[in-house]
Amino acid sequence: MSQAIDLAAQPYRAPLTERLAIRWARMRRWEFWPAWLFYIPVIAWILWLGLRHRSPTAFTAANPAFDSGGVVGESKAVALGALQQNAPGLVAHFELLPLGEALELRIARAQRFAALGGGYPVVLKPDIGSRGRGVAVIRDEAALRAYLTQASGDVLVQRYIGGEEFGLFVYREPGSGAPRLYSITHKCFPSVTGDGRRRLVELIADDARARLIAPLLWQRFADRLQEIPAPGERFALVEIGAHCRGSLFLDASHLASEALLAAVARVFEAIPGFHFGRLDLRCPSEAALREGRELRILEVNGVTAEAAHIYHPGTPLRRGYASMFRQWRLAFAIGAENAARGATITGPFELLHRFRADLERGKAWS
Incomplete structure (x- = not known):
């Protein structure tokens, strides 16, 4: 002790x-560089792709299921809700606690959710947020009450899933339906x-x-x-699988398999309009991931999610940029194809407004 x-x-x-x-x-x-510094060449590449596609924000149509394709301000509950309804065995079950409800009602609902799931711990997280912002593992009633008392927006209460955590960056081209694994990252604490x-x-x-x-x-x-x-x-x-929260990210591309691809295909089937992004999940072991079994998805992230294998220690900077450039090339191509099929593109000014709103949300959860 x-x-x-x-x-x-x-x-x-x-x-x-x-x-x-x-x-x-x-x-x-x-x-460990500041995000703004690393992203300077990436932003230049995005601007160039916008010119080539004659649409600076074509990527916002990559995921018609999400607001703005999951670029910013999307609801976690939307994608997780589709999974919970259509493929419940693939998701860490959750319940949405809207801010509009009375505080004591939200606390009572979260307590009931915890009790029905076998007790604490549970996970609380903002419905809208990124980079691990506001995510907390809650181990008792006092912590639950304190979190919800201070919460400034809609909150998800979610089952705590033990085991190993992974990030799968996946995509499928519109019309083909064939799932593809772009990246597998093992998140270590x-x-x-x-x-x-x-x-x-x-x-x-x-x-x-x-x-x-x-x-x-x-x-x-x-x-x-x-x-x-x-x-x-x-x-x-560390206990939250976000690089900015201290997690160690390791390239786990060797775990790719047909069985894992089959599980990814089930995710795509369960979330119509999802084509491109990262699945954050937990399962018992590396073997379980390779075999596509006992996977529990924690979050489904859209266009601005990163193929996080690039943060494997010692990865050359040029390789990191090569991966990011390819990722954004795919986002534009998929978005443009979806737009041609009738999906909505969010314009640059609306997207800027959404980013500003997200910055304000971030201050509330800091």
Whole structure:
């Protein structure tokens, strides 16, 4: 069991030399670059594709099932609801808790959902959000009540699924129906193991991966950094499968199989109008994924989801850009084909308005 050192509860501030060393290590690995910096060439490529297709936002028609193709502001409940209705064995079941309901009613509904599913933990997440924003694993009634009390929008309460987490970037060309696997990413959650001597803050500093996300961890565990985990005690540092939340992404393309493709085909059949995006899911093991069994989809992400295998440590920057360029070329091609079949394209000004609205939502969930 962890020991605690009785120190004043003050925000941790690492020595300057340590902070500079971490910053330098992150700068040398492009997976930790600020998003705006990495995306400069990608945005230029998107503008060029818009000129070629004579429609700057043709990609918004790639997924007619989602608002703006799932570029920004789409509801998680839409895609998950279609799965829950048409392929319930493939989804982590959920319930939507609208903001318009009275707080106590939302809390009671979430409590009932947890009880019917065997109790805690459950997952709470905003219905509209990205990059792991606002997602929390809830382990007791007090945390559930606190989350819903502070929530500023519609919320999903979802079954907590154990096991391994993966991101499958998938697509199908309009008319063909043939599912294709673009990318498979294994999402791993860093942890440290106690030795009975070192404090949590020291364990983080001494771990090669944890050290790279130390500023995030110092903030997340501000009130626990002085604890001394017991010998052999595993301390989980991350439990949300988002790179910006600290998860380690590994290329798992070797797990592709016909059985997995067959499972992906069932997803496409269950969500009419879904053609392009990433499926975030959990299953018991790598073997289960390869065999396409016991898959439980947590989220279905649209056009702006990333083929996250590019964040595998050591991936050359040129390979990351090559993948992103191909991904967007496919998004435009599929969107243009869907538009020719009658799908709606969201215009540039409307899309800009949606991005601004999403930035405001992001402030509320930060």
